Amino acid sequence: MIPAEILEQFGASQKVLKKGEILFQETEEARFYYQIITGEVKMLNWNSEGKEFIQGIFTDGQSFGEPALFGRFPYPASVIASRQTLLYKLSFDQLMELLKYNFEIHLSFTEILSRRLQYKAMIMKEISNHDAEHQITTLMKYLKRQAAVKGPFEVKLTRQNIADMTGLRVETVIRTIKAMVQQHKLIMKDRKVYLP
Structure with missing residues (x-):
């Protein structure tokens, strides 16, 4: 800065x-x-x-x-x-x-x-209006915009960090991310999560 x-x-x-x-x-x-x-x-x-x-x-x-x-x-x-x-x-x-x-x-x-x-x-x-998937997606998209990344964006937050930043329980974050990977909304590679 x-x-x-x-x-x-x-x-x-x-x-x-x-x-x-x-x-x-x-x-x-x-x-x-x-x-x-x-x-x-x-x-x-x-x-x-x-x-x-x-x-x-x-x-x-x-x-x-x-x-x-x-x-x-x-x-x-x-x-x-x-x-x-x-x-x-x-x-x-x-x-x-x-x-x-x-x-x-x-x-x-x-x-x-x-x-x-x-x-x-x-x-x-x-936090007040949306389900877990929407909260997690919004946070990841915000971070991707801030990083100005065009292609897949590596989410460098732990599941605990995501929970702590959204107010969700860590178990909910883990379950939601797993479901999003299965639905091809997120990419999992070498235990790292990427937003396409």
């Missing part, structure tokens, strides 16, 4: 997260901009029974947590490293200074935040 040299010019530091390490928790004050160099984090909430609901998965080059930072409200979800992750960390004041001198980056944020709002609206509609 923001080029490394610009982040460093404005004082960004690097931080390493071990797999399973929590970067910040839901309700914590948003004070920093984070951008992944390498690795992966998931933004999630836990319900009262301890079930995860994944708000998003972020990987190399992506940033996360900006709505709370720009809106000056507490984080609405927690962030945990899915694997070892190296990221940039920049304070809110430094980020504002950076954006003041880099209008094109400011515009990019507007576009990214708009896409995230679109995703949230889509997921809310799917």
Whole structure:
């Protein structure tokens, strides 16, 4: 998102997260901009029974947590490293200074935040109105569009990730994907799932 040299010019530091390490928790004050160099984090909430609901998965080059930072409200979800992750960390004041001198980056944020709002609206509609197959298909098609892939798209989410992102039970996801493969709506190759 923001080029490394610009982040460093404005004082960004690097931080390493071990797999399973929590970067910040839901309700914590948003004070920093984070951008992944390498690795992966998931933004999630836990319900009262301890079930995860994944708000998003972020990987190399992506940033996360900006709505709370720009809106000056507490984080609405927690962030945990899915694997070892190296990221940039920049304070809110430094980020504002950076954006003041880099209008094109400011515009990019507007576009990214708009896409995230679109995703949230889509997921809310799917969870409340449609069956499991439709929810899973919509999520996969969204990811394929985001990746700008023309041919078959490898869905790099685990069945548990899909369950956590749609609010479905993992058993339902497994059963639905199996049925979709049998109906040739999905392709299974070497235990990997592809959306044609």
